[in-house]
Structures are given as structure tokens and as C-alpha cells.
Amino acid sequence: MAELRAREEARSGTPDKKLNTSGPIPMFVSPSKDEHQQLAVPFCGSIKGGMRPGKKITITGIVEPEPDSFDISLTCGCDDVALELSAKFEDKQLMRNAHVGGSWGEEETAIPFFPFIPDQPFRIEIHCEHQSFRVIVDGQPIFDFYHRVKSLLTIDTIQINGSLTITKLN
Template structure:
């Protein structure tokens, strides 16, 4: 199981956005009542040992009652963004992109359905495979995002921001 720690200088990967992570230290496990405040959004934690084929991140949460958007990013510290997922509720889009060597790549938006419902829980799994990240929401495969960052072990930070509450990470 991976563990999370605190990132020092954190950004969301989206130009113009910055996350405030003051005082948040979180183990990458289901929280007790005292630990629930440690999964507050915006959230930033380290992925011990980085990513590798076969590793999975599970994010369980509840969408806010009147959501605007939320972002989940897997980054190489505060440098490259290996995967940024941006859920946009107004147009029911789930955008994906990567920021490598100082520039954003081509944005991907195609999905078979928009899985997030206001005020409802969800379970997102991000599976690291040899060629891509496979993202599954509530047991349904949603998309594959082919790796643009090739040093998977350098992907050591997860950042979560926006209109959701995190209930579990592992």
C-alpha cells in the first residue's frame, strides 16, 4: 500500500491555479474520525516509491451538492504533471492532460459517460499499467491515458482540489 505525505511547494498543474496545503499530513489509508480533517480539500500527498505498473490509487469521495469542478493530478513533485483529470460539471466533461518539459500536451476529453453526480459518492481507481493509466469509476472503465512521463517512479505526488469531499485514499 502506498503512503502519502506533505508536498512543500504545490501546484495543480493547471496554469494560474495553486493549492494551499498548509498543515496537511495524511497517511494514504482510510481515516479515523480524527484523521478525516487530514483529507481536507485541497489535498496534497506524496506517493511513496512513485508509480509503477501494477500500482493502483483508489480515491473515494462525495461530490459537493452544487459542484463546479474538481481536479486530480499525479505529478513529479512540483515539476511535470503525469496526469491531470479535470471534471467539469457544467458541460459534463472529464478532461485529461499532461505537462511535460515545460509545456502542456494535447487535451483528451472523450468518455463514454460522465460518472459524477452532485451530492453522490464515487470510487475512482487509477491503475498504472505499462503503457497507460487506466481510470475506472464505480467499477466502469472510463478511459486509458497513455503515459507521457516515461519515468513512472518519478510520479510521486497526488493533488486533489475542487468540489468534492475525500472519504478514503489508498
């Protein structure tokens, strides 16, 4: 638990902020089974057992009424970033990238449509497949992001920041 808090402090700059849960989240490490708190943003939590083909992360939330942007990152501890997803509302862009071996790769931006609306709920599913992450928003496939991290099991942390409220994470 102390290691998880230290990792969260390093990422968020907020000392001694506990991981928050709104109930049992079997895929993520929670502070304790007795604590029932809302998921606060910025959020940083552990992905139990890392990622692997067939595993799915679901994020349900609400976009703030006057959003700027939000980011969702799947990382290998405090090192590589396997997937960074950035929603930019002004440009209606959904950018994604990876940071492997000390450098960022080529940013990807192509999407069929921008799926997020201010002050509206959303559901993001990140499916880990053999070759890529498939991202689905509100039931609509948005993009595939081909794996740049070699070992999927090392992807053990999720971070969420920005103009949104998280209502459920599993």
C-alpha cells in the same frame, strides 16, 4: 516532513497545512501514525515509491451538492504533471492532460458517459499499467491515458482540489 509541507504550501497556497489522513494509508506519506484527521480538500500527498505498473490509487468520496469542478493530478514533485484529470460539471466533461518538459500536451476529452452526480458518492481507481493509466469510476472503465512521462517512478505526488469531499484514499 518539512519538505512535504513546503511542497503542499507551494501547490495549495495554504501555509502550514498538514497532510490529512483518515487512518492508515500505506501508499501515501501521512503526518504521523498518531494523527487521525479527515482528508481535507485541497489535498496534496506523497505517493510512496512512485508509480509503477501494477500500482493502483483509489479515491473514494462524495461530490458536493452544487459542484463546479474538481481536479486530480499525479505529478513528479513540483515539476511535470503525469496526469491531470478535470471533471467539469456544467459541460459534463472529463478532461485529461499532461505537462511534460515545460508544456502541456494535447487535451483528451472522449468518454462513454459522465460518471459523477452531484451529492452522490463515487469511487475512482487509477491503475498504472505498462503503457497507460486506466481510470475506472464506480466499477466502469472510463478511459485510458497513455503515459507521457518517461519514468513512472518519478510520479510521486497526488493533488486533489475542487467540489468534492474525500472519504478514503489508498
